[in-house]
Amino acid sequence: MKYKILPIFTVTLAMLVGPNWGSDKALVIIDVRSNSEWRAGHLATAIHLPLNNIAEGIGDLVDNKQQKIYLYCRSGNRSGKAVKILQGLGYSHVINAGGIAEASDFFDLQVISD
Numbered sequence: 001m002k003y004k005i006l007p008i009f010t011v012t013l014a015m016l017v018g019p020n021w022g023s024d025k026a027l028v029i030i031d032v033r034s035n036s037e038w039r040a041g042h043l044a045t046a047i048h049l050p051l052n053n054i055a056e057g058i059g060d061l062v063d064n065k066q067q068k069i070y071l072y073c074r075s076g077n078r079s080g081k082a083v084k085i086l087q088g089l090g091y092s093h094v095i096n097a098g099g100i101a102e103a104s105d106f107f108d109l110q111v112i113s114d
Contacts, residue, residue, distance in 0.1 A: 028062055029070045029097070029107065030054075032082045037074065041111040043104060051078045054085050068093040072103035 031042045032051040042048065049057050051073070062069060069091060071079035076098035086094045097103040104111055 026067075027070070027107075028067060029072070029103070029109075030061070030082070031073070031100075032071055032078050033073050033100075039114050041100070041113045043072070043100065043107065043109045044112050045107075045109060046072075051082055051085075054082050055089065058086060058089065058091070062091070065090045066092060068095065070095050070097045070103070070107075072097040072100055075099045076102070 027045070029043055029046045030049050031038055031046040032049060032054060033042075034050055035048075038048045038050075047061060049061065069086065071082045071086075071094065073079040073082075076096060079096045079098065083094045083096045097106060100111060103109075
């Protein structure tokens with residue numbers, strides 16, 4: 001029997017968000033990368049909100065501050081910064097999904113381009 005070896009980041013993320021991570025009625029996945037990065041490829045169901053616009057734009061996208069919000073970027077650095085910004089605005093369930101490759105694997109979503 002073959003076992004798929006998951007990257008440690010994916011396993012850790014799964015442990016943090018729990019087994020019911022997909023049970024939210026509206027799964028919110030936000031790509032915080034630049035416009036050019038977004039156009040080059042993004043997760044199929046992601047919303048684009050660049051890091052430099054996250055504080056101003058999040059209220060228009062997610063008004064429930066209890067909603068789980070998953071953020072990703074190229075490597076996980078910018079999405080980590082976005083987590084801190086959103087927590088500072090009162091959002092309590094914000095998760096850094098890491099880089100686009102890790103997020104794609106974790107959510108089992110394809111990367112598409114415009």
